[in-house]
Amino acid sequence: MVLADDPCVNPGGDPVLLQMIELYRPFRCSIVEIQAVLREETQKYGVIAGEMIRDDLYRVSHMVEKPKPEETSSNLAIIVRYILIPDIFLLIVDTEPGKGGEIQITDALMEQA
Numbered sequence: 001m002v003l004a005d006d007p008c009v010n011p012g013g014d015p016v017l018l019q020m021i022e023l024y025r026p027f028r029c030s031i032v033e034i035q036a037v038l039r040e041e042t043q044k045y046g047v048i049a050g051e052m053i054r055d056d057l058y059r060v061s062h063m064v065e066k067p068k069p070e071e072t073s074s075n076l077a078i079i080v081r082y083i084l085i086p087d088i089f090l091l092i093v094d095t096e097p098g099k100g101g102e103i104q105i106t107d108a109l110m111e112q113a
Contacts, residue, residue, distance in 0.1 A: 016081060023057065024083050030112055033081035034058065039069045045077035046106035060113045065099040065106040078106065088112055 013019075020031045034048055046065045049072070050058040064072060082105070091108040098104040 019056070020081060020083050028085070030085050030088060030109060031083040032060075032109065033079045034076045035079045036075050037077040039075050042066075042072055042075060042077065043068050045079070046104070047072050047074050048076050048078060049074040050076075060109075063106050063110045063113065065104045085112075 016033060020033060024031050032046075032048070037045060043066050046063055047067055048058065048060050049062040050060040052058055058076070063078070088105075088108055091111045092103060092105065095103050095108045095111070098107045
């Protein structure tokens with residue numbers, strides 16, 4: 001899934017969606033694009049914490065939607081690209097409204113992780 005305001009360009013490298021597909025193939029799990037952001041910007045994004053497997057890969061242990069900088073020790077933001085496995089839709093149905101009173105895909109992804 002790519003949101004409409006995402007430019008989907010990676011100058012000088014492989015397209016990001018291609019990189020994500022290549023990560024999906026061996027793991028067969030949901031994949032989210034992350035990027036380090038400034039601490040004061042964490043409240044604009046879903047944020048993950050986890051174990052670094054290699055430079056471009058983390059195993060997620062926790063994710064939260066739009067935490068205030070003082071509510072998280074991580075600055076790894078989810079950046080509007082997802083590869084989702086089908087059971088996410090069953091989890092979304094059972095997800096209670098979260099931040100802002102909305103059902104957050106971040107909450108369903110945390111259940112999946």
